[in-house]
Amino acid sequence: MTDLPNGMDEIKDRLLDAALMHVPFDGWSEAAFRAAIADAEIEPALARAACPRGAVDLALAYHARGDDEMVRRLAETDLSALRMRDRIATAIRFRLETVDDKEAVRRGATLFALPQYAADGARALWQTADRIWTVLGDSSDDVNWYTKRASLSAVYSSTVLYWLGDETPGAHATWEFLGRRIDGVMRFEKFKAQVNGAKLLKPFLIGPNWLARQIKPPHKPAQMGLPGTLKPQGAE
Template sequence: MTETSRDIATELLDAALMHVPFDGWSETAFKAAIADVDVAPALARGLFPRGAIDLAAAFHRRGDDAMVAALAARDLSELRFRDQVALAVRLRLELIEDKEAVRRGVTLFALPMHAPEGAKLIWGTADRIWTGLGDGSRDINWYTKRATLAGVYSSTVLYWLGDDSLDNQATWAFLDRRIDDVMQIEKVKAQVRKAPGVARMMKGAEAVLSRIKPPKPRRDDLPGGWTAPR
């Protein structure tokens, strides 16, 4: 098999996962993966320019891909929307085969220099969930939905990492409580809109906010950009 016909990016990620529990998402793990796969370092660096950081990001996006596929295979027609969201988050965690790799990733992206990358990945997960559930919002709600879900997801991940309950039942209960909290906020917002004297003020504010649109899909066929491999 030639290098051009191999999925070297996937091989490198799989190899790295064998070393991450011991070395974290580090340069040491990256070099060990290169040796295991027996690929030219220059080629590996071309696929993952930042080394282990890009590997960790690819691992996260692999989990997003698996979640989207699992969600698409489910019949959601009988579920309330809040339960669809809960299911998506639960699937995202249940499909993780290496909890320690996630723990090491959380440690990596908690570092100040990598925190923006971590926030971007969490936002990406929230976006994949809402998109997978058919979210059609094209205004400020596009942002608020993802920001809220990103908070729910990140807090649930942290709880899950420390959960030793049977089948992670404590985590799923925690997730349900967080989603219920969000639903309560939405109910309060709806009641405020109906309050005398507030409706007109809210209507004006919403007219301004309605001009805010979600970002246009990024084109990958233009020069000057690069996306880490999945």
């Protein structure tokens, strides 16, 4: 066998590269994981150490790799002249364009639809939305931190499902679908602003708005996942 690279991340990368040849046929399965171990020429014990849950961990690594590439492309692109809705659309488009083989994504959607892996799939979607908002400079520090990511997770997941079945040249239909979904979110946000600005409703919104301001985002989203923290009493 060849010499192994240093670090579990490198081992996982090698396993992922090898597994992608088998996923279209075997899915993100134990069979694909074992084939990747053999093709990458890695000791099974080391492979299991790097990926304790086997192919599930590789599927999550594949998703994270796509997020990394999206962030890299966004960092290299001047978005300053774009409206926020167009920046979001660009980010989602970049994310989907990182995919070389739709079947790997389709197999991943099947895997994370299973009840035992649904939480992993939801967390991966949330992390994608969080990375998009972070790179776009979101500075929200209350309940809006959560609502923005929840809305974007819904837009992204529905767009992925549409894109998987889209056979139009250049995925033209997908980008039109994405535009409609973002427009829907923007209309809802405009409606929320109108409700909050309505003078007759302001007395009824004092309590809910105060509570919303007390909800704080995680200090370390990448490490802490979804939960938020309440602002301590007496804090400014």
